[in-house]
Amino acid sequence: MHWVEESYINFEKGINWRSYVVCDVTKQNVNNWVWTPFIERGLANLIYIEVKFTIRDCSLFPGYALSCKETFSLLYYEFDVATREPPPWEPDSYKSVGRIAAGEGRFNANNEVVINTETKAVKVTKKGVYFAFRDQGACISIMAVKLILKIKTIYSNFMHGIAAAYMDIPTKLLFGLCLQVYYIVCPEVVINFANFSATPTARELTQIEHATGKCVDNAEVVGGGPPTYLCKGDGKWYLPSGGCKCKAGFEADIEAQTCIKFCRLF
Incomplete structure (x- = not known):
């Protein structure tokens, strides 16, 4: 299994989000990647990336989980030109933002979903940046990504796909997520x-x-x-x-x- 696009609906909270899901806990040597589109930094010197996600507790997979983890990696790759080719996937090409864990809690029952929010800051110097999410054996759902390039909205409301400038970027990118970009x-x-x-x-x-x-x-x-x-x-x-x-x-x-x-x- 690789990253799959799904819907997450919670009528009580009025949520209807597109999410990216992966759950390769029964396999070894897992290495699943998914990217954002190329994000132009504009005048920004600092980007904040806010991720809403869920992680299943490994106790849900007793006996058959070969590589179950409860974290994933957030990385970035700066580039001076946006291309139609996907960014490189080799880990050495990326800088690490951090290893993300479920600080607000993992969920361990099918009816108990805990949505975590993690915010990280990244210094940027080139024309733009790709962000990558790397899974190595967790059961994750990425619900939403907000990029804050420290007041003004550059891109917003991408619930139905990436804006026209990004329509030619391969589908392994994060199409469908509510991706918002700001700079302050x-x-x-x-x-x-x-x-x-x-x-x-x-x-x-x-x-x-x-x-x-x-x-x-x-x-x-x-x-x-x-x-x-x-x-x-x-x-x-x-x-x-x-x-x-x-x-x-x-x-x-x-x-x-x-x-x-x-x-x-x-």
């Missing part, structure tokens, strides 16, 4: 009559990005240097420094942060 930025803002563009957060939550502002129309820099603002890892601005002022002949609109032509009444 400090949003565009105007403060002290300086405009700061949307700025991607750094590769570490504890790091900050220094952004340089540009004076609004009809304004000029105050002091010796350009205005600056710090972008924190949670997507919030703090500690503005410097700023701009309206040029001669223009009046400051503090609320709108604009400089308007000063008009005499006589």
Whole structure:
């Protein structure tokens, strides 16, 4: 058995998800792979991947489970070009994100399903990335994958297949999963009559990005240097420094942060 696409329905919770399932516990030397499509990182420096999954307890397979495990591997492969060929499957080509276990619990009865949620962070530097799920003998269902490239949705609602750009990617990829991609930025803002563009957060939550502002129309820099603002890892601005002022002949609109032509009444 390899990864198989199935439906998971829970009427009480209003869930109707497509999932990827594998359960090769009766075989030895199991090595099952499934991939996401190529995910362009855009401006992001850091990607969070959130996986919803279930794992069956090995006690459900007494006597005939040859390789039953209760974990699976999450890996990634960075690449500068999206191709129609699948990414390599050799483990040495990938970087490990981690070994994923059922931290919220395994289920050990057919009517007791425990859905686990695991979130990992990955630094990215190339144009995009493939994520891979590697099974080596567990009984797993991957319910949903959310990729957060640290506010703005790039791809969403893939319940009925991958968007047109990915339709030619082989079917071993994760078609049908609810795959959402975001990246988090400090949003565009105007403060002290300086405009700061949307700025991607750094590769570490504890790091900050220094952004340089540009004076609004009809304004000029105050002091010796350009205005600056710090972008924190949670997507919030703090500690503005410097700023701009309206040029001669223009009046400051503090609320709108604009400089308007000063008009005499006589």
